Amino acid sequence: MTEQRSKILSSTPSVVLDGTAEQEPQLKDVWSRSGSTYRVRAGVLFVVNLLLFAGAGSFAFWLRSGERFAPALEGYGDLLRETFLSVRVAGYGGVSLGKLLLEPISVQDVPLQIPIVGLLMAALIAIPILVAILYRFWSAVPFVMVVGFLAVMPWLAITLLGSCVIASVRPFRTRFRFMSALLGLVPAVAYLVLAWVGTTDDVVGRIDPVDRIKFVAPWVMAIVAAALLFAIVLAIAKMVDYRPGTIAPLLAVMFGLPVALFEGYVGRDELYYRRLEKAHAAHFADFDASRPLEEAAAERWARRPTPHTSLRAIREVLETQWLLALAPELAPVKAESILTHHQSEFIAQCDWFLRYFPDSRYASNVVYLKAGARDTRVDPEEFRQSKWIRYYDDFPSVASWHSWRMVLVNSPDTLLSAAALLRLAQLEAQEGDVERAVGKLRTLINRFDRTKIASAQAQPPDDPLQGLLTRQRPELSLGISIDAVLLEAHSLYDLLTSNRDPLYGYEPLCGTRHPTDKFRFGLLDLVPRHAHYVANLETLRHRYPNCRIADNIELRIATAESSGERKIERLEACLRQFGDKDAAPEVLYRLGVAYRENSRADAGRESFSRLRRDHPDSIWARQASRYSAWPSNVQVSRAGP
Numbered sequence: 254m255t256e257q258r259s260k261i262l263s264s265t266p267s268v269v270l271d272g273t274a275e276q277e278p279q280l281k282d283v284w285s286r287s288g289s290t291y292r293v294r295a296g297v298l299f300v301v302n303l304l305l306f307a308g309a310g311s312f313a314f315w316l317r318s319g320e321r322f323a324p325a326l327e328g329y330g331d332l333l334r335e336t337f338l339s340v341r342v343a344g345y346g347g348v349s350l351g352k353l354l355l356e357p358i359s360v361q362d363v364p365l366q367i368p369i370v371g372l373l374m375a376a377l378i379a380i381p382i383l384v385a386i387l388y389r390f391w392s393a394v395p396f397v398m399v400v401g402f403l404a405v406m407p408w409l410a411i412t413l414l415g416s417c418v419i420a421s422v423r424p425f426r427t428r429f430r431f432m433s434a435l436l437g438l439v440p441a442v443a444y445l446v447l448a449w450v451g452t453t454d455d456v457v458g459r460i461d462p463v464d465r466i467k468f469v470a471p472w473v474m475a476i477v478a479a480a481l482l483f484a485i486v487l488a489i490a491k492m493v494d495y496r497p498g499t500i501a502p503l504l505a506v507m508f509g510l511p512v513a514l515f516e517g518y519v520g521r522d523e524l525y526y527r528r529l530e531k532a533h534a535a536h537f538a539d540f541d542a543s544r545p546l547e548e549a550a551a552e553r554w555a556r557r558p559t560p561h562t563s564l565r566a567i568r569e570v571l572e573t574q575w576l577l578a579l580a581p582e583l584a585p586v587k588a589e590s591i592l593t594h595h596q597s598e599f600i601a602q603c604d605w606f607l608r609y610f611p612d613s614r615y616a617s618n619v620v621y622l623k624a625g626a627r628d629t630r631v632d633p634e635e636f637r638q639s640k641w642i643r644y645y646d647d648f649p650s651v652a653s654w655h656s657w658r659m660v661l662v663n664s665p666d667t668l669l670s671a672a673a674l675l676r677l678a679q680l681e682a683q684e685g686d687v688e689r690a691v692g693k694l695r696t697l698i699n700r701f702d703r704t705k706i707a708s709a710q711a712q713p714p715d716d717p718l719q720g721l722l723t724r725q726r727p728e729l730s731l732g733i734s735i736d737a738v739l740l741e742a743h744s745l746y747d748l749l750t751s752n753r754d755p756l757y758g759y760e761p762l763c764g765t766r767h768p769t770d771k772f773r774f775g776l777l778d779l780v781p782r783h784a785h786y787v788a789n790l791e792t793l794r795h796r797y798p799n800c801r802i803a804d805n806i807e808l809r810i811a812t813a814e815s816s817g818e819r820k821i822e823r824l825e826a827c828l829r830q831f832g833d834k835d836a837a838p839e840v841l842y843r844l845g846v847a848y849r850e851n852s853r854a855d856a857g858r859e860s861f862s863r864l865r866r867d868h869p870d871s872i873w874a875r876q877a878s879r880y881s882a883w884p885s886n887v888q889v890s891r892a893g894p
Contacts, residue, residue: 265841270668280340281499281503283295283299283388283495283496284388284389284392285495288500291496294497297495297513298390298497298498298501298610299392299497299852300499300786302380302384302500302501302504303395303396303399305501305504305505305508305774306376306380306396306399306401306504306508306618307398307403309373309376309377309380309504309507309508310377310399310400310403311323311403311404311510312373312508312511313373313377313404313406313868314403314405315369315524316353316358316369316373316515316524317353317356317357317405319357319524319525319528321522321711322403323383323402323403323405323861324402325406327707331584333441335407336406336407337407339410341556351787353370354366354370354467354468354471355526355532356527357527357530357531358469358519358523358524358527360467360470360471361725362465362678362723362725362730363519363523363724364467365514365518365519365724366471366519367471367474368474368511368514369469369477369511369514369515369519370475370484370511371471371473371475372469372472372473372474372475372478372496372507372510372511372514372585373507373508373511374445374471374472374475375435375474375475375478375479375482375507376414376479376482376504376507376508376511377400377404377406377409377413377484378409378413378438378475378476378479378483379434379479379507380396380482380500380504380507381396381397381413381416381634382416382417382420382434382437382438382479382483383416383482383483383486383487384396384414384440384500385416385417385418385421385436385437386420386421386430386433387486387487387490387495387499387500389421390417390418390421390422393421397410397414397417398410399412399474400413402518407763408444409441409444412440412441412443412444413441415440416437416438416439416440416441417437417843419433419436419437419439419440420433420434420436420437421433421437430487430491431483431484431487433481434483434487435480435483437719438480441479443689445472445475445476446472472756475662478507482507485503486499486500506598509703518576520613521610522610522613522614522615523607524565525606525610526610526618527614528621529602529603529606529619529622530622532599532602532627533599533622533625533848536596536598536626537595537599537626537629537644537646538644539641539642539643539644540642541641541642542575542636542641542642543640543641546568546571546572546575546640547568547624549571550564550567550568550571551564553567553571554567556816572637572640575636576636576637577640578591578592579591579592579631579633579636592629592630592631596627598624598627599622599623599626600623600626600627603619603620603622603623603720604623607619607620609678614830615727616663616729617659617660617663617664617667617669617727617728618669618727619658619733620656620659620660620663621669621672621673621728622731623653623656624653624657624673624676625653626646627650627652627653627656628646628648628650628653628676629644629645629646630644630645630646630648630780630782631643631644632644632782633782633783634647634782634783636783642734645782646742648679648781649676649679649680651680653676654677654680654862657673657677657680658673658677659671659676661673661677664728666700667726667728668701668728668733668735668738669731669733670700671697671700671701671733671735671738671739671742672733672738674693674694674696674697675694675697675738675741675742675745677690677693677694678690678693678694678697678742678745679731679745681693682745682749682762682763682777683763683764683777683778683836684763685751685763687753687759687761687762687763689800690745691746691749691750694742694745694746694749695746695805697739698739698742698743698746701735701738702739707785718803739872740872740876743871743872744794744813744839745829747871748762748805748833748835750760750804751801751835752805752835753801754797754800754801754802756799756800757797757800759775760773760775761775761776761793761796761797761798761800761801762775762776762777762802763775763777763778764777764778771861773787773796774793776790776793776795776802776805776809777808779793779809781813786813789809790806790809790810790813791810793806794806794807795858802841803831804827804831804834804835804837805821805829805835805836805837807826807827807831807836808824808827808839808840808843809880811823811824811827811840811843812821812824812843817847817850817851818851820847821844821847821848821851824847825841825842825844827840828840828841836866836872837867837868837870838867838872839870839873841860841861841863841864841867841868841873841877842860842861842864842873842876842877842880844860845857845860845864845877845880846880847859849880850861853888861877861878862878864877865877865878
């Protein structure tokens, strides 16, 4: 009865002093009716809208970080402050909106992220503006706070606050509500444009035009979907005379559709795998430790009592401590090192992924990363010389054998299996099982050197639309170089098949591991980055005089020389002494590279020409052809899978 009376009173035109009736109706928003039942229903539906919107905000943060509820995170305040302060004028900063298209899931790798991000952003932008129009401005403030504090997008929240003012507060608002909504959308559009400009500066300028479409499409979709949402909600609201309940159904659709698309066609495993890739890069990224080492030494020197020990002495002690923490094999007593801790932590994350997502398309990738983590070592000589912490994983560990075997069994026709075949062959050769190692290398070469699978996968599709929607093969994100794998495979294959010694057998290559005999290392047991690598090579040369791998030993000693001129002298001597041996092609290649690096381009071309003439079928002749096309200042580094 009260509601009916309120409706009758509200439909009566109001009287002004000049006797004319005010034409503007009194029912302008949801809160205009004063009935208690109506107010309760409106309040309940308002809370439902807010909860649904909070879910959308939490989903937006989870999609960017993998964490479900931002305020529950340790260091949430620091995250919020970093997000607020790191955004540049272009709208692209450390954890800003632009990175939603790049990290952890890139729209380049998963094009379906385009509608997911577009619809989600449309909901985050449109709903607060609609609430401001239909529920009044103050009611939109909690929704803006959800964007700022749950979705952790403070700059978007500030923008939306201005949008809500324009859409619902005099003198900006208009009687035509849809026009008010579109005017309120203008600041949000400006924000999205700035985010797009920032992404262009940092990423899009370096990619092809098809992928540029992927970066602009979410923002266009967000703007169009927001305008469409305005039209539908405001039309329904007018038809029901601005009663509550018009926002909740469409909000549920705008929230539920991205979630459904993500769960059905992308999957949580995609998000957690991308986080795993990022964790791998964080754990095993090269790092310049010179400044932290200097700061730590200065701090320790300042805390020592008088008379002070010299800063240089403290720095040397600290450097030794760091080196032992990074490379535990150098320590007299075995202990857990920093590297071991990082390996254990990352392997635990890999095991978690495999336990919860055993059928994921990324399962083999995770096993590959796990195997690589077990093989990772720190280059101690590089740390001594330059204070850089550099990791390498091209010398496999026995602990990774099972993981490489899993990769080979589960992904036999991918680039992952090429890397697995190489690593397993290296491990089996070290153990003395040369026949099995040669068999795996032959399989690798026959399967991948002929088909050129990497080149075929890297070619863009002919149809641009297909390129826009096609999802990349999982292993391509690992950046495996098939050329580097084949180079190592050919080198090891030639070494094993050409060097069975009539006197020593494979002992100079593989060493001895008989239970009753003392262990003796072979050539394949030596790590090129070890501090005593050259000394061990010389020991090997004296232990097996006149063995068939003498040319390979001399080649490796020459290659380890740091002086360019000295390296050239030793390589020339090796070529004169072993010009007819199996190491000759690599000697010619290394000599050509050394000539070129020492500004002797003519001698380098002559060395490469001789290599291609005398050994046209060698993998090193192929490398020489590629190297000849590189700039003269390019430095050659050992590449691995």
